[in-house]
Amino acid sequence: MSATNIAPSEIEQDTDEERRHARDFSELAERLERDGWSAEELVAAVQRFEVALPSWAFATGGTRFGRFPGSGEPRTLREKMEDAALVQRLTGAAPRISLHIPWDEPKDVVEVLAEAKRLGLGFDAVNSNTFQDQPGQALSYKLGSFSNPSAAVRRQAIEHHLRVIEIGKALGSRAITVWLADGSNYPGQMSLRGSFERVRECLQEVYAATPDDWRLFTEHKPFEPAFYATVVQDWGSSLLLAQSLGDRAQCLVDLGHHLPNTNIELVVARLLGAGRLGGFHFNDSKYGDDDLTAGSIKPYVLFLIFHELVLAERDRLPGFDPAYMIDQSHNLKDPIESLLQALDQLQQAYAKACLVEHDALAEHQATGDVIMAERTLKRAYETDVRPLVAEARRRRGAALDPVAAFRASGYRAVKAIERPAAPPSAAPTHL
Ligand code: RM4
Ligand code: MN
Ligand code: MN
Numbered sequence: 001m002s003a004t005n006i007a008p009s010e011i012e013q014d015t016d017e018e019r020r021h022a023r024d025f026s027e028l029a030e031r032l033e034r035d036g037w038s039a040e041e042l043v044a045a046v047q048r049f050e051v052a053l054p055s056w057a058f059a060t061g062g063t064r065f066g067r068f069p070g071s072g073e074p075r076t077l078r079e080k081m082e083d084a085a086l087v088q089r090l091t092g093a094a095p096r097i098s099l100h101i102p103w104d105e106p107k108d109v110v111e112v113l114a115e116a117k118r119l120g121l122g123f124d125a126v127n128s129n130t131f132q133d134q135p136g137q138a139l140s141y142k143l144g145s146f147s148n149p150s151a152a153v154r155r156q157a158i159e160h161h162l163r164v165i166e167i168g169k170a171l172g173s174r175a176i177t178v179w180l181a182d183g184s185n186y187p188g189q190m191s192l193r194g195s196f197e198r199v200r201e202c203l204q205e206v207y208a209a210t211p212d213d214w215r216l217f218t219e220h221k222p223f224e225p226a227f228y229a230t231v232v233q234d235w236g237s238s239l240l241l242a243q244s245l246g247d248r249a250q251c252l253v254d255l256g257h258h259l260p261n262t263n264i265e266l267v268v269a270r271l272l273g274a275g276r277l278g279g280f281h282f283n284d285s286k287y288g289d290d291d292l293t294a295g296s297i298k299p300y301v302l303f304l305i306f307h308e309l310v311l312a313e314r315d316r317l318p319g320f321d322p323a324y325m326i327d328q329s330h331n332l333k334d335p336i337e338s339l340l341q342a343l344d345q346l347q348q349a350y351a352k353a354c355l356v357e358h359d360a361l362a363e364h365q366a367t368g369d370v371i372m373a374e375r376t377l378k379r380a381y382e383t384d385v386r387p388l389v390a391e392a393r394r395r396r397g398a399a400l401d402p403v404a405a406f407r408a409s410g411y412r413a414v415k416a417i418e419r420p421a422a423p424p425s426a427a428p429t430h431l
Contacts, residue, residue: 017401018400053094057328075419087336098325099123100127127164147182182199187228218252235253238252254280255305272312275317282302326343340402351388360376
């Protein structure tokens with residue numbers, strides 16, 4: 001197998017591993033069938049489950065104290081797309097990439113599209129960035145973008161969003177995700193009501209510029225960089241915005257954007273009930289916006305979130321079409337490996353949620369049988385679905401164990417030679 005270009009048919013499976021997997025899968029299938037499930041339907045459901053990859057997660061992230069890049073990291077959008085295509089080949093679950101503009105703004109859209117076609121990749125939601133000042137930018141976002149008291153700054157931020165939409169249109173994206181860093185660090189710094197109204201007005205203009213088949217996602221976050229009051233700080237604020245914009249505006253839930261112990265599955269249920277759950281940024285956290293690998297800290301919460309989503313799917317909630325994306329910052333792990341791990345965790349959480357006996361659960365809820373209701377969820381959660389998701393991958397020509405296949409491929413070592421690190425001061429290069 002060539003380390004630079006792993007085609008699906010070339011993902012080598014150790015024959016012992018294949019044999020072990022076949023045994024594990026047939027045992028699990030037998031047990032599931034005994035309980036009335038169709039293993040084939042479950043595998044097919046996992047195969048349909050897709051998650052978009054963030055363009056900004058292929059290089060090592062960092063904290064404000066430092067960044068420790070690994071070797072062979074992508075330096076351009078083209079190289080990030082190459083890594084994304086590898087993640088897709090190894091998992092079969094991540095066929096689209098979500099671009100951050102201007103971090104990964106295509107220089108030549110035609111060329112990027114041709115490259116994406118060659119790699120078998122599509123483009124998911126485009127992400128705007130008014131949380132930093134860019135080189136050569138006329139006005140500063142230091143005191144906010146859409147909420148800024150200055151009409152000229154707000155105009156600049158709107159123009160940026162209109163440009164992001166144009167780029168997304170050219171790439172075939174069907175949504176824009178708006179996360180705003182707007183807020184204040186000290187009481188009195190900003191009008192709490194006025195800032196929200198200004199954000200709403202600007203978003204109205206952005207929403208009006210989106211094509212009819214697009215959605216606009218508003219993403220809430222309680223703090224950072226605003227440490228006192230963030231304008232779109234919670235799901236309530238996000239919902240108010242979405243509701244006042246129009247039907248195609250929905251809320252995006254980034255799992256890390258909640259204060260410790262927030263009941264995120266409840267937030268998801270509320271947004272589903274309001275018909276405004278648009279999408280996710282999957283990650284995990286212990287303290288705040290830690291952007292750790294999905295499922296690494298609170299896998300049961302992830303399962304409970306997926307339980308709400310599977311229920312919504314089953315109940316055919318009108319307009320339910322969640323855009324699943326990952327938003328992780330890889331500070332210590334190899335970014336590709338962390339994404340592979342995350343996809344596996346998401347597939348597992350989804351598969352487990354598909355194993356909840358909904359009728360039994362409804363019955364236990366109706367009779368107030370707390371123990372049996374909880375046991376119904378736990379029974380699904382405690383099922384070892386690893387052979388099921390491995391089988392879904394195998395049937396797509398992907399790897400049984402993506403991380404092991406990635407390590408065996410020697411991809412990173414080859415890239416370390418092909419992609420010498422840019423000097424730290426060099427401006428990012430683009431395709
Ligand atoms: C924010 C938020 C956004 C992401 C930026 C990089 O905290 O999660 O979704 O685009 O980080
Ligand atoms: Mn996010
Ligand atoms: Mn975040």
